Amino acid sequence: MSLRPTVDFLLNDWLHVESLNQRERFADHSRETFDAVLDTCERIAREKYAPFNRVVDTQEPHFDGEKVILPQATHDAQKAYAESGMLSAAQDYEVGGMQLPYTVEAAANAFFAMASVSIGSGMLTTGNANLLMAHGTDAQKRVFALNEFSGRFSGTMCLSEPQAGSSLSDVATRAVPDGPDFQSDPLGPRYRLKGNKMWISAGEHELTENIIHLVLAKIPDENGRLVPGTRGISLFIVPKKIVNPAGELTGERNDVALAGLNHKCGWRGTTNTLLNFGEGRFPVKGEAGAVGYLVGQAGKGLHCMFHMMNEARIGVGMAATMLGMAGYHASLDYAKNRPQGRPMGPAGKDPAQPPVRIIEHADVKRMLLAQKAYCEGALALELYCARLVDEQHTADATTADDARLLLEVLTPIAKSWPSEWCLEANSLAIQIHGGYGYTRDFPVEQYWRDNRLNMIHEGTHGIQAMDLLGRKVLMEGGKGLSLLAGRINDTIQRAIHIPEFAAHANALGQALAQVGAATKAAWATGEPTDALANAVPYLQAFGHTVLAWIWLDVALAAHAAAESPARAGRLAAMRFFFHYELPKIGAWLQVVSSRDQTCAALPEEAF
Incomplete structure (x- = not known):
């Protein structure tokens, strides 16, 4: 199973990334040049990264007293990545870049994250150099940033x-x-x-x-x-x-x-x-x-560093997403090939009948569909945020400022939501493998271990939650939250006129209203200790509402496409999210709205 059809659909049929070529910065590009970049990165990831994912897991870095030793595979992968030009993909031609849209760069880097996030690519190096291009002197750009973009320095x-x-x-x-x-x-x-x-x-x-x-x-x-x-x-x-x-x-x-x-x-x-x-x-x-x-x-160090931290947070979200996707693909392949058990009903009572493949069992389908909904939805979210970066840098002033504010609100979700739910996807991948999933004979246990970091680094889950409820939804008089609500309502209006989507559009409208009411209720006393006591449940409910919106918007693009198994799968993933996931927000928002103090007020002696 290949990731590429999903990436192509999201970039071309949903985000219409080729329309960016009408802007001066991207005028030299076309669908063909974008595809060529994706082809190259997909090939390098397949040849230099994926075969060595287990190698770098078992041959940990060690210090010999003088230097840190890494497997040769890591050296080869990093060299191939640097030679691909991806470290400076979005930079100006004048500094050796390709002037690619960040949306395409993010999509291309997804292949490396899925093949081996443990080897890594260049997220920190690129982020470091980008910060220096924004805040450094000419000499600092020339001596440090450009040598990072070339792969000479990291x-x-x-x-x-x-x-x-x-x-x-x-x-x-x-x-x-x-x-x-x-x-x-x-x-x-x-x-x-x-x-x-x-x-x-x-x-x-x-x-x-x-x-x-x-x-x-x-x-x-x-x-x-x-x-x-x-x-x-x-x-x-x-x-x-x-x-x-x-x-x-x-x-x-x-x-x-x-x-x-x-x-x-x-x-x-x-x-x-x-x-x-x-x-x-x-x-x-x-x-x-x-x-x-x-x-x-x-x-002014924090002001400068947040330039890099926000980039890194979107990068962490993409890493979490692609680890979840790797587990999904592995467990789907396993489920299609593993015979075990017999079907429900009269036919299943005959022990002489051969066992069926586990993908024919309803609960295995549930676990697979959950993974698909989490991971493909998260990928769509990350690419949407990447598209906002392009809007911020190349659109007209009003559109660019709207994109800036939307990114402010969405960045905590882009980092935290995949970190939680694509980790859950990895857990489901282990479950589908049964006992084998808990062994090192199959890759899914490594995907879970690799993904568990993403809820911690570049700002823990709790920090992202406080950033969202304590700062992002309030900043500039709540304008960012209003802009997001406007985007969500646009999708609702387009979907509500399609009979098979009308109920989902109404459910999303109700969820949005619940989030708005809970935001006001949380801050009703004006006391941060009251509002932020349940910041993580707020983050979870907010994230689920955003993902429901993303899925409904993606489903509108899928609905317009020709009949195919991929189309049916996307529409089913959307339905799954609305039926199984979106209803969860009621419980989360209840403790937010009531400013429940069960956790915050408990003295430590009671533990």
Whole structure:
């Protein structure tokens, strides 16, 4: 079973991505060039990634005392990815890019995520370089970003610290000016950093010539103290190896040291590290302190870093989606070929009859259809968000601003919903395999392990929930939420006139009204502690409403297509979502609307 027909349908029949070619930036492209990019990525994923997914899971990265060792397959895959040009796919021609729509780039990267998310592709490197293109100086773009886009350097993001976790206001890494001439360095104001960073993906390896760390650190106040809270948090480029203004390695190592490798449940093919900055193991010019170059303005580090974090959140959503999709395809293939049991009814009572394939059992069909609804719906959501990125960057001013606000509201859903429900799809894939699914003889247990990370990294489920209910639905007077409601109502109006969709359109309208009422009820007292006590159930209900909308909109495109098994499958997945999933929002929104304090008010002694 191939992913490609689903991608082609969503891009061409639903999102009409070829219409973007009417915009000046994409004028050189056509359906043929888009297909050629997808063909190339599908082939590389099939040849360089998929065959080695189990290899990188069993041959974990290890430190030999000098360097981190990764399987040769990882080196080969990363080289092929860099040579494909995908690291700079959406960039300008002038910097070696292809000026592809981000929608096409996201779709192309889906093949790599499905083939082996553990090997990884270039999400952090591209995000790192994109941030520098938006906030860096000309020299920083030339020396760091362009070398990342070419695959010569790779990139990381260094936010979390062992004592602080996701609480960025508790960052304790310190950055002080490096000498009286610190302002005159060609690569930007030069500082010395000291501190520790945890959970740094791809923080140490030999895959590229250099690793470019983007590090959040606090600049002390005039008294030399770190101010509590987010004041003073700034963003710095900290290369593993020192480079000169021409981008050449000087041969000197920066004071960045590997303190340890984290041994993970999944994503084992990607190194995850604890890094020490400025401990003095590799002194630069005889002094301890990692050399870093300020990005943007001092004290504005979080503003810059959120540029990368929002990209990464959509990337995490796509990774979760494609892991779910990989499990769905594996369990569908298994169900079609595994004979077991006999049908219900008189025919099934004859033990002489041969067993039927398990796909003929109603409950197995339920589990398969749930996976299809979760994963194909999530893929549609991620591509819709990618299309909003293109609107934000290339549409007229009003359309672009609407896209910006819609992305603000949808980003917590794009990250969190697939992380929860495509993980559930992986659990169902194991269930379909029965006992075999719980063994390493089949790939579905690895897909589940790999996917379990996605509810945690780039902002946990709880953080996404508080971001949605505490900030995104309220920002700019609730305009983003109103815009989303308008899009949903447009779909309802188109669907309600089609007899087979009318009941679903009405159900979606009722769900939207429930979400709106619950939003107001949650904030009725104006107290964040009341409103946010049940932020996660709100996130779940909001996400399910968004996915019901996405499915109904996709179903409208499917309805217009010719009769085919794929069309029947899409319409069935939509019906499944409305019949089995959307009704769940009532229970979630009940605790939100009543501002239920069962959890929040319970004293710890009661546990």
